[in-house]
Amino acid sequence: xxKQQALTVLVxxxxxxxxxxxxxxxxxxxxxxxxxxxxxxxxxSTHFARWAILDNRPEFGPWLYFSACYDGDFTSYxxxxxxxxxxxxxxxxxxxxxxxPGTCSDAAAFANFLQRYSVTPSIFLCAFPGLSVNDxxxxxxxxxIVDRYLDSDPLSIPRIPEKNAGAAxxxxxxxxxxxxxxxxxxxxxxxxxxxxNTNVVTDARLLEIEDKPAVVQNQMTIVSKxxxxxxxxxxxRLFMIxxxxxxxxxxxxxxxxxxxxxxxRWVLVNGGRHLLFESNYDGSWENYIDDFGDHAxxxxxxxxxCCTGFPAGGSLDIxxxxxxxxxxxxxxxxxxxxxxxxxxxNIASDRDLSRTGLIAGVPSGRS
Amino acid sequence: MQNSIATVVxxxxxxxxxxxxxQGLIASGYGHLYHSRYFFLRVDxxxxxxxxxxxxxxxxxxxERPKVDGHHAKPAIAVNIALTWPGLAALGLSxxxxxTFPQEFREGMGQPYxxxxxxxxxxxxxxxxxxxxxxxxxxxLQNIHILLILQTxxxxxxxxxxARMRREFAAxxxxxxxxxxxxxxxxxxxxxxxxxxxxxxxxxxxxxxxGKETQSHLKAGEFILGYKNSYDLLPATPMAPAQxxxxxxxxxxxxxxxxxxxxxxxxxGSYLVFRKLEQDVAxxxxxxxxxxxxxxxxxAAKCVGRWPGGAPLTLSPxxxxxxxxxxxxxxxxxxxxxxxxxxIGSHIRRANPRDSFRGTxxxxxxxxxxxxILRRGASYGDALPEGTIKDDGKSRGLLFICVNADxxxxxxxxxxxxxxxxxxxxxxxxxxxxxxxxxAVEELDGMKDLPQMTIQQxxxxxxxxxxxxxxxxxxxxxxxxxxISALYFLxxxxxx
Numbered sequence: 001x002x003k004q005q006a007l008t009v010l011v012x013x014x015x016x017x018x019x020x021x022x023x024x025x026x027x028x029x030x031x032x033x034x035x036x037x038x039x040x041x042x043x044x045s046t047h048f049a050r051w052a053i054l055d056n057r058p059e060f061g062p063w064l065y066f067s068a069c070y071d072g073d074f075t076s077y078x079x080x081x082x083x084x085x086x087x088x089x090x091x092x093x094x095x096x097x098x099x100x101p102g103t104c105s106d107a108a109a110f111a112n113f114l115q116r117y118s119v120t121p122s123i124f125l126c127a128f129p130g131l132s133v134n135d136x137x138x139x140x141x142x143x144x145i146v147d148r149y150l151d152s153d154p155l156s157i158p159r160i161p162e163k164n165a166g167a168a169x170x171x172x173x174x175x176x177x178x179x180x181x182x183x184x185x186x187x188x189x190x191x192x193x194x195x196x197n198t199n200v201v202t203d204a205r206l207l208e209i210e211d212k213p214a215v216v217q218n219q220m221t222i223v224s225k226x227x228x229x230x231x232x233x234x235x236x237r238l239f240m241i242x243x244x245x246x247x248x249x250x251x252x253x254x255x256x257x258x259x260x261x262x263x264x265r266w267v268l269v270n271g272g273r274h275l276l277f278e279s280n281y282d283g284s285w286e287n288y289i290d291d292f293g294d295h296a297x298x299x300x301x302x303x304x305x306c307c308t309g310f311p312a313g314g315s316l317d318i319x320x321x322x323x324x325x326x327x328x329x330x331x332x333x334x335x336x337x338x339x340x341x342x343x344x345x346n347i348a349s350d351r352d353l354s355r356t357g358l359i360a361g362v363p364s365g366r367s
Numbered sequence: 368m369q370n371s372i373a374t375v376v377x378x379x380x381x382x383x384x385x386x387x388x389x390q391g392l393i394a395s396g397y398g399h400l401y402h403s404r405y406f407f408l409r410v411d412x413x414x415x416x417x418x419x420x421x422x423x424x425x426x427x428x429x430x431e432r433p434k435v436d437g438h439h440a441k442p443a444i445a446v447n448i449a450l451t452w453p454g455l456a457a458l459g460l461s462x463x464x465x466x467t468f469p470q471e472f473r474e475g476m477g478q479p480y481x482x483x484x485x486x487x488x489x490x491x492x493x494x495x496x497x498x499x500x501x502x503x504x505x506x507x508l509q510n511i512h513i514l515l516i517l518q519t520x521x522x523x524x525x526x527x528x529x530a531r532m533r534r535e536f537a538a539x540x541x542x543x544x545x546x547x548x549x550x551x552x553x554x555x556x557x558x559x560x561x562x563x564x565x566x567x568x569x570x571x572x573x574x575x576x577x578g579k580e581t582q583s584h585l586k587a588g589e590f591i592l593g594y595k596n597s598y599d600l601l602p603a604t605p606m607a608p609a610q611x612x613x614x615x616x617x618x619x620x621x622x623x624x625x626x627x628x629x630x631x632x633x634x635x636g637s638y639l640v641f642r643k644l645e646q647d648v649a650x651x652x653x654x655x656x657x658x659x660x661x662x663x664x665x666x667a668a669k670c671v672g673r674w675p676g677g678a679p680l681t682l683s684p685x686x687x688x689x690x691x692x693x694x695x696x697x698x699x700x701x702x703x704x705x706x707x708x709x710x711i712g713s714h715i716r717r718a719n720p721r722d723s724f725r726g727t728x729x730x731x732x733x734x735x736x737x738x739x740i741l742r743r744g745a746s747y748g749d750a751l752p753e754g755t756i757k758d759d760g761k762s763r764g765l766l767f768i769c770v771n772a773d774x775x776x777x778x779x780x781x782x783x784x785x786x787x788x789x790x791x792x793x794x795x796x797x798x799x800x801x802x803x804x805x806x807a808v809e810e811l812d813g814m815k816d817l818p819q820m821t822i823q824q825x826x827x828x829x830x831x832x833x834x835x836x837x838x839x840x841x842x843x844x845x846x847x848x849x850x851i852s853a854l855y856f857l858x859x860x861x862x863x
Binding site (some may be wrong): 214283313319 | 608622
């Protein structure tokens with residue numbers, strides 16, 4: 001069983017090169033499968049990858065944020081990146097500080113470069129541990145073959161017994177009312193009556209790259225500022241340890257009580273002064289955040305509650321919660337998914353189908 | 368045992384509502400008023416229009432009904448009025464106040480990025496609309512400021528009152544910017560595809576209506592500003608600086624961290640969404656007749672989730688049942704979780720997933736209740752004669768109207784995340800078979816597969832392939848439905 005790993009890299013951008021880099025990344029992002037620079041499709045271990053420019057000067061940045069969710073070990077992945085898309089990445093990395101020309105065509109040198117700027121997520125969530133890109137695409141291809149066959153010749157096959165979905169193990173499932181109250185007390189959150197009168201305002205660039213027609217997955221990159229002081233320093237680390245231990249996916253790939261997260265990560269960056277959240281999720285932004293409120297509000301209150309600007313009423317003051325997320329969200333310039341038309345629920349169903357043995361012998365048609 | 372929605376939902380303790388200040392359309396669809404007309408007006412002379420607005424404010428039908436012989440009297444005719452954001456600006460509302468309205472209302476329904484989320488592309492694109500036309504860059508090509516809604520019991524009442532209204536428009540600085548729309552109720556409560564419509568409709572806690580016990584009763588703040596919503600919070604409300612309200616038409620409002628003096632412009636008001644949805648009845652009938660000659664009625668019912676008479680498939684999976692024609696007392700989780708009776712992707716299961724959405728039935732109902740709308744529309748156009756599968760070239764469809772306190776969280780959410788979502792509840796490529804919009808049909812973005820409808824059944828599921836577009840969007844907009852006090856405020860005066 002192959003392991004899924006997270007790569008999280010933040011490299012300072014040379015200030016004079018921010019605009020040109022923005023244009024280049026935007027060009028790549030606008031045609032993720034067909035652009036002439038970097039095609040992640042050529043790196044078969046990549047589940048998801050993204051580039052974003054995080055620039056909130058003078059507070060932080062400009063940084064080039066590079067992240068990937070990939071199969072296997074770091075060294076092999078470096079070989080895959082450098083030999084398959086190394087040349088195309090060169091102009092991107094050239095815009096960063098401390099990059100030596102040619103590095104991204106040399107696996108060992110590139111590994112060194114990335115490691116210098118990489119950060120380890122405090123929490124890395126993966127819906128289907130052990131399921132490789134090839135497994136996911138193979139199961140989907142086999143399901144399509146069987147589907148087409150059944151359309152023309154419906155057999156008398158027994159209904160596949162429903163799998164017990166399993167209880168979601170998440171921050172909110174380990175949390176009970178008392179824990180919820182403790183979190184709120186620690187973070188100074190007072191749910192209940194208030195009239196914040198918040199109207200969510202969303203940046204046009206965020207709207208432009210989200211919810212495109214026929215796109216079933218979305219991306220989110222959020223950088224929030226951790227509250228100053230020792231209390232927040234301690235609490236955020238404590239809550240992240242609880243989250244990392246408690247948040248385990250169900251057999252159907254449910255994470256944090258949500259059926260829409262493929263991969264997500266919480267990362268303390270900038271010497272712990274900021275908290276980065278990345279998610280690769282299904283469906284609309286509104287749906288995703290409403291799900292947070294409906295199913296994961298304690299976890300949100302715990303972790304993001306340690307950051308400045310978090311609503312005094314917590315994540316169930318849903319409009320204020322949405323506003324604070326929008327205010328700290330950065331456009332993702334390049335967003336790659338190896339299986340852009342599959343949701344977490346689709347992947348789970350395809351895997352269930354494979355496990356029945358019904359389609360075990362069906363060739364996927366993929367090489 | 369049937370798991371009744373009414374028993375699942377905790378009955379919200381009703382807040383007293385100021386029903387004399389609330390427009391009647393929020394509280395009632397006026398089932399007894401069979402005819403309706405919708406005027407789309409532009410303000411040419413703000414001073415004259417303000418005078419007119421004050422006179423209309425006195426005529427607007429309110430939620431409160433006078434008691435006659437111990438019964439609440441139904442209004443003989445109904446007049447309701449709503450405004451767009453440019454309309455509020457045209458009447459001279461201050462910039463400060465205009466800035467307190469939500470982004471989606473300010474930008475309007477036809478903004479390019481919004482249109483893609485709502486499924487308004489291809490033949491439904493805003494650049495093709497008859498009402499509220501917008502160019503591809505999002506610039507309005509028509510300037511609708513005011514929507515005036517007239518509902519009457521008879522056609523002649525409608526014409527008499529329309530003529531009276533039109534004389535006032537001409538004299539009071541108003542122009543009809545788009546063709547007025549005429550709606551009516553089709554016989555037996557049907558819509559043009561032939562199905563009994565408007566059966567499931569949430570009710571507002573605090574407004575008692577006999578015979579509506581099986582509907583979910585939602586907190587008033589889901590539909591009326593100024594009251595607690597399903598999050599137990601007051602919805603965001605538009606405001607006006609105190610100095611803009613010298614007559615004291617509005618109540619004052621305070622909120623945390625703001626020392627400025629504000630008046631509550633939204634209180635007792637709401638938001639209204641108007642969409643003219645043309646229905647291609649000939650294509651609808653011929654699609655099922657040609658592809659499923661032996662199961663035509665059944666497959667169409669599977670797509671809807673109810674039989675033409677209204678009986679829900681979950682309660683009566685094999686045949687229509689006149690005794691269940693208005694039944695709303697059902698849920699999915701206990702008896703139909705897998706969709707073998709009412710398919711997961713059917714229209715009614717998307718528009719209201721009841722207790723089978725996510726988590727436990729109770730959690731599901733709580734989530735779903737945060738995304739409900741009040742439907743207040745009417746049909747337009749003549750019915751295509753029964754049995755005809757050839758198009759007669761006439762336009763017919765639905766003048767869809769819904770009322771909600773938060774357009775983004777309610778109408779837009781349902782449209783985007785439930786109706787048009789091809790991945791709804793684990794499906795693969797199944798937008799709403801009836802009214803859903805798929806870019807694949809318009810061949811946008813090079814999508815590989817045409818949308819489908821999956822019908823769960825034994826021994827294996829049936830996939831309905833190649834569903835064409837049955838419904839085309841012909842235009843509309845987002846409107847603010849002010850309280851009576853707010854109407855007087857906008858008219859520059861106060862309630863006499």
